[in-house]
Amino acid sequence: MADRQTVKRIADFIEPLRVKPGSRVHLAKDFDPGFKGGMKKREGVELLHTGVKLLAEYQARLAAQDTHGVLMCLQALDAGGKDGTIRHVMSGVNPQGVHVSGFKVPSAEELDHDYLWRYAQRLPARGDIAIFNRSHYEEVLVVRVHPELLDRQKLPPEARGPDLWHHRYRAINDWERHLTENGFRLVKVFLNLSKEEQRRRFLKRIDLPEKNWKFSAADIREREYWDDYQKAFSDMLSATSTPWAPWYVVPADHKWFARICASALLVHTLLDIDPQYPEVDKKTRKALRAAKHDLEAEAPEGAARDPYAAKHRKGRG
Known part of the structure; x- marks a missing residue:
């Protein structure tokens, strides 16, 4: 069980990552992808182990209490480190209580529903933790950068007006508020990668045969839209960081530091819920x-x- 000092240390650690609700974000100016808080990697590894241990303990409590659920949304550009973050942060938990969903190109069935429908199918049950590897925020990111994707969503003409993105931000905020008010907590993490670090990681995927499978020519094509994505991310963070579901911008140029941050955010949420083992009568x-x-x-x-x-x-x- 975490003591008060540990709880405060975690809260202080994550506070600089939080996007203040109502603030206007300019990603390139406001957040440094290379930031690591003056921490050394050795110290970071120890903190990660502590976080994983706490996460395992509080996940067991969450499952036993069976009242709250937790949804972690991970967003990042290609090579941002989403898969590695999930693998390391969740290494000590019971896999029965954690469900990871990745969202690729929507299926025909999914396109026959509203854009939030397919994400609603993967929400956590009470007592569980769900992780979205990419999430409903793709609908205001990749779809915004590539508006031609809207053609496949079969929207009526009146839904494609100049206020489309404003309407989607509002719908997402309302949906997340509904989830929060019903006992489901959201942990929204944007892994903030620099353009140079992305270039290095792409080259590594090309240079190492065992990583070739992770590289796609589409990654290079998407890199050409770097500035468009930076604007889309900035607008998303500004419009959808709310008191009930704030965004956290995690520096991602150093993988070990990003993993510590993600672990701390998840642990902080569970500590705040403070689930208890049920007392028997x-x-x-x-x-x-x-x-x-x-x-x-x-x-x-x-x-x-x-x-x-x-x-x-x-x-x-």
């Missing part, structure tokens, strides 16, 4: 005592009647 406790008595009576000769209790009594002594 008197009738259940009575049944437990009866079951304990019967099990102790079955102990073989020479064996401890209750090995767990005996071990812990010895430890306290």
